[in-house]
Amino acid sequence: MILKSQVEWALHCCAILAGLPEGRYLSTKALAELHGLPKEYLSKALQSLSQASLVDTTLGPSGGYRLARLSSEISFLDIVEAVEGKARSFTCTNIRENNPCRPAGYCDSKPCAVARVMWEADEAWRDTLRRVRLSDLVCTLSEEVPPDIWRDTFEWVLKRAG
Amino acid sequence: MILKSQVEWALHCCAILAGLPEGRYLSTKALAELHGLPKEYLSKALQSLSQASLVDTTLGPSGGYRLARLSSEISFLDIVEAVEGKARSFTCTNIRENNPCRPAGYCDSKPCAVARVMWEADEAWRDTLRRVRLSDLVCTLSEEVPPDIWRDTFEWVLKRAG
DNA sequence: CGGTTTGAGGATAATATATATCCTTAATTC
DNA sequence: GAATTAAGGATATATATTATCCTCAAACCG
Numbered sequence: 001m002i003l004k005s006q007v008e009w010a011l012h013c014c015a016i017l018a019g020l021p022e023g024r025y026l027s028t029k030a031l032a033e034l035h036g037l038p039k040e041y042l043s044k045a046l047q048s049l050s051q052a053s054l055v056d057t058t059l060g061p062s063g064g065y066r067l068a069r070l071s072s073e074i075s076f077l078d079i080v081e082a083v084e085g086k087a088r089s090f091t092c093t094n095i096r097e098n099n100p101c102r103p104a105g106y107c108d109s110k111p112c113a114v115a116r117v118m119w120e121a122d123e124a125w126r127d128t129l130r131r132v133r134l135s136d137l138v139c140t141l142s143e144e145v146p147p148d149i150w151r152d153t154f155e156w157v158l159k160r161a162g
Numbered sequence: 163m164i165l166k167s168q169v170e171w172a173l174h175c176c177a178i179l180a181g182l183p184e185g186r187y188l189s190t191k192a193l194a195e196l197h198g199l200p201k202e203y204l205s206k207a208l209q210s211l212s213q214a215s216l217v218d219t220t221l222g223p224s225g226g227y228r229l230a231r232l233s234s235e236i237s238f239l240d241i242v243e244a245v246e247g248k249a250r251s252f253t254c255t256n257i258r259e260n261n262p263c264r265p266a267g268y269c270d271s272k273p274c275a276v277a278r279v280m281w282e283a284d285e286a287w288r289d290t291l292r293r294v295r296l297s298d299l300v301c302t303l304s305e306e307v308p309p310d311i312w313r314d315t316f317e318w319v320l321k322r323a324g
Numbered sequence: 325c326g327g328t329t330t331g332a333g334g335a336t337a338a339t340a341t342a343t344a345t346c347c348t349t350a351a352t353t354c
Numbered sequence: 355g356a357a358t359t360a361a362g363g364a365t366a367t368a369t370a371t372t373a374t375c376c377t378c379a380a381a382c383c384g
Contacts, residue, residue, distance in 0.1 A: 001165050002341090003252050003280075004371065011276045012257055027330070036260025041373050047332065060381030061329040076279055089251075090165050095174055098198025101314035113302045114173045117238055118165075121290035128283035140275040152263035162330090162382095164370090166342065189359070203344050209361065222352025223358040324353095324359090330381075340371070345364105352359075 006045040006083045009037055011137070013046065014079055017055065018071035018138045019154055020161055025057070027064035030160040034153075045083055052082035062162025071138055077129035089125075090118035165246055168207040171199055172245045173238070173299070175208065179217065180233035180300045181316055182323055187219070189226035192322040196315075207245055214244035224324025233300055239291035251287075252280035 013031045020026055028046055032039035046065055049055045054074060055065045067074065092115035096108070110116075142150060175193045182188055190208055194201035208227055211217045216236060217227045229236065254277035258270070272278075304312060 001163050001246055001251050002249070002371095003163050005253070005255065006372090007252070007280075008255060008257065008276065011280075015276070025330095029330090034261060035257045037257065038373065040375075043331075044333095044373090050331080057331055058381075059330045059332095059379080061383075063330040063381065065331085076283075084163055087164070089163050090169070091167070093167065093170060095170065095197040095199065099196060099311070099315060101311055101318050103311075106311070110306060113299055113306060114170065114177070117291070117294050117299065118169075118173075121238075121287045124290040125283045125287040128286040129279070132279050137275055137279065144272060144275060149261070149263055149265075149268070153261060156263050164342095168342090187359095191359090200344060202346075205360075206344090206362095212360080219360055220352075221350075221359045221361095223354075225352065225359045227360090326384090328381100328383080330379100332378080332380105333376100334378100335376080336374085338371100338373075341369080343366100343368070345366075347362100347364080349361085349363105350359100351361105353357085354355105 001089055003080075003084055006041075006048070007080055009035065009042055010045045010049055010079050010083045011076070013042075013065075014049070014054070014067070014071075014074065014134055015137050015141060016153075016157060017065060017067050018134055020066055020157070023066075024158075024161040025062065025064035025066050026157060026161045030064070030157065034157070048083045049079065052078065054078055054082055058162075064162060067134075070135070072133050072135040074134040075130050076132045076134070076137075077126055079134070080129055088119055088122045090115060090122060092118075163251060165242070168203075168210070168245045169242055171197065171204055172207045172211055172241050175204075175227075176211070176216070176229070176233075176236065176241055176296055177299050177303060178315075178319060179227060179229050180296055182228055182319070185228070186320075186323040187224065187226035187228050188319060188323045192226070192319065196319070210245045211241065214240065216240055216244055220324075226324055229296075232297070234295050234297040236296040237292050238294045238296070238299075239288055241296070242291055250281055250284045252277060252284060254280075 028039055028043045032042045050057055053068055056068045057065055092112050174197055190201055190205045194204045212219055215230055218230045219227055254274050
């Protein structure tokens, strides 16, 4: 059970977009270069964010992406689900139905007990991600990334932001 | 991010093994038949349980599997990790290192802030699974499965248990 | 206007993982 | 000795992930 690498990419890209001044856009090309990622494939992750309405886009030179909401209004779960999908990690195929001791046509009143536990764990995972906002990440980064690197990075970004 | 179907299979098989009387074994063949699963492939899941020391095995006719510990001493996490592996669902590839604004040879003092959040969620998932014991599942099933099906199933199982 | 840049999205390929089957071996039972 | 079992290796098939390429329409720029 491994998350797509696009999840990591999307989270880092959103952290950069969160630092963009009001009204400006950053292109796939710049985001790919900044993170050392394949531009074409990163583009798919950014398209997922766009489809989830987490980012706005505009075309043309000076076009690209910006956050569609305040970073305090975007959770980790929003971003992870945009890329990874909303499906649960455990799929119940109801193998209890294959039990030869069951009367034909018997119908279960509740979802399988095994699945309920697995879904509870899945929900605990989602809850954790739901509670962390993109703004929290930016806050942590601004404390932990050395000030000169932080500053240089946003200079680099602003030089490329349309 | 989807768990292998073997996780579901292993959990259901353990629930059956938990109901086996002291000292008796149940074969792959019986477990596969009971759940309508491909015997050869289910065998791989059971081998994983064996390698994790969750079950004991014995060979020959009347051979098969039994729990190696009390069902109250086996957690969902034990079983899930035996089949799925212990690796975290989020892999940090440290893409921050590709930032062109970094001084050459700069070394991070902490793991990436993005990864820490993702790992925290992963740990919440594991915590939930760690807190549920196999005996809890058996308890739930014995309450929810209609008594006649429950009884017939264990009659069926005992007829095949060595 | 015409050339360039951008994101959207479709087609395709390469790679990795999950699913499944088959076969051999050694231990156990009868 | 014959049948049955789990362990584990080899291999095949299906699906998912990662990646690249191409076309299109919108936006910008001279």
